[in-house]
Amino acid sequence: MNQTIYLDNAATTPLSPEVLEAMMPYMKEQFGNPSSAYVLGRRTRSAIEAARRSVASMLGVKNSTIYFTSGGTESNNTAIASAVRDLGCKHIITSRIEHHAVLHTVKHYARCSFVKLTPYGEVDYTDLNAQLREQADRGIKCLVSLMHANNEIGTLLEIERVGQLCRQYGAVFHSDCVQSIGHYPIDLAGCGVHFASASGHKFHGPKGIGLLYIAEGVAASPLILGGAQERNMRAGTENVYGIIGFARALEIAMSNFEQDSKHIKGLKEQLRTGLKETVPDLVIHSPDHSLYTVLSVGFPDKDLLTTFFDMAGICVSGGSACSSGDDAPSHVMAALNKTDFATVRFSFSKYNSPAEIDKTIDVVKNLFHVV
Numbered sequence: 001m002n003q004t005i006y007l008d009n010a011a012t013t014p015l016s017p018e019v020l021e022a023m024m025p026y027m028k029e030q031f032g033n034p035s036s037a038y039v040l041g042r043r044t045r046s047a048i049e050a051a052r053r054s055v056a057s058m059l060g061v062k063n064s065t066i067y068f069t070s071g072g073t074e075s076n077n078t079a080i081a082s083a084v085r086d087l088g089c090k091h092i093i094t095s096r097i098e099h100h101a102v103l104h105t106v107k108h109y110a111r112c113s114f115v116k117l118t119p120y121g122e123v124d125y126t127d128l129n130a131q132l133r134e135q136a137d138r139g140i141k142c143l144v145s146l147m148h149a150n151n152e153i154g155t156l157l158e159i160e161r162v163g164q165l166c167r168q169y170g171a172v173f174h175s176d177c178v179q180s181i182g183h184y185p186i187d188l189a190g191c192g193v194h195f196a197s198a199s200g201h202k203f204h205g206p207k208g209i210g211l212l213y214i215a216e217g218v219a220a221s222p223l224i225l226g227g228a229q230e231r232n233m234r235a236g237t238e239n240v241y242g243i244i245g246f247a248r249a250l251e252i253a254m255s256n257f258e259q260d261s262k263h264i265k266g267l268k269e270q271l272r273t274g275l276k277e278t279v280p281d282l283v284i285h286s287p288d289h290s291l292y293t294v295l296s297v298g299f300p301d302k303d304l305l306t307t308f309f310d311m312a313g314i315c316v317s318g319g320s321a322c323s324s325g326d327d328a329p330s331h332v333m334a335a336l337n338k339t340d341f342a343t344v345r346f347s348f349s350k351y352n353s354p355a356e357i358d359k360t361i362d363v364v365k366n367l368f369h370v371v
């Protein structure tokens with residue numbers, strides 16, 4: 001049986017063995033509830049606080065600004081709900097290509113408008129400025145929720161620029177950094193964000209663990225009510241081994257960033273060139289300067305492409321994992337008017353190899369009858 005080739009790392013990544021090793025003691029002997037006062041509780045409490053210190057220092061922020069959550073979806077929900085409920089935001093400016101964890105949430109909580117985008121999904125900053133000015137002139141406080149890196153086509157946001165615009169107009173800024181934290185060194189304090197979300201399973205950490213950064217001085221209140229965990233900001237017994245795994249995964253990602261990102265960029269370029277030679281009339285949806293882990297490709301005239309890849313043992317998706325199941329265009333492709341193509345998102349990790357990319361190109365050659 002052929003080995004499966006996994007090229008869907010924007011959906012989730014395999015847990016790295018080093019991360020599992022760091023988590024194991026907390027799945028076995030160190031099982032104490034961190035809220036318990038006796039020794040087993042004190043040990044897990046101090047492990048959580050060490051993880052928080054490590055994560056905070058890698059993100060350039062104070063420990064007190066980091067809250068562990070169940071993942072990107074919860075972090076996005078908490079940030080958006082809090083901006084509306086606690087910070088007085090009455091209008092939300094977002095984009096049509098946000099992840100559903102933002103898009104459905106903003107629509108639920110407030111009146112929204114959508115910033116104009118270029119065909120590659122880049123924010124039109126002149127339009128963002130005009131929308132912020134219009135709301136400010138009317139005395140309406142805004143939340144701007146824009147993702148740092150798009151999960152389907154890899155478009156990057158000029159996050160500091162948006163931070164500056166938000167500061168200029170007194171707007172609150174939330175950025176879904178689920179596809180960028182763990183993939184780039186990021187100084188959150190310098191970005192001008194009030195809220196930022198991250199998720200462990202996107203960079204070889206475990207599933208079901210994420211974080212919400214809440215900038216100092218932001219008077220946020222929790223979404224999930226109950227106990228006093230996470231300094232009253234997120235109730236529920238902490239996911240101790242998830243937190244340990246998140247911190248370890250981020251440490252590994254940041255210390256190997258240069259080497260891993262170079263390797264992954266090489267794979268992306270290898271695939272882009274190989275596919276373009278094989279099918280000259282395909283289009284590359286990802287902008288030239290994009291998230292290095294994602295290559296979104298529009299193939300002409302082919303139905304059921306992702307199924308075909310699946311049958312060939314290659315795991316890819318048509319859009320995000322949340323919109324998979326058929327080859328129908330995702331909300332991102334629809335928003336960017338790219339529905340004339342069969343879109344395949346290839347997304348890479350440090351565990352992929354050039355040989356896997358060659359094999360993928362061979363599969364495409366076979367599909368398009370190129371000999």
Ligand code: PLP
Nearest residue numbers: 071072073099101151176178199
């Ligand atoms: N935001 C983006 C950009 C994502 O890619 C994802 C995951 O698919 C999420 C949010 C949701 O994160 P989680 O799976 O941790 O809830």
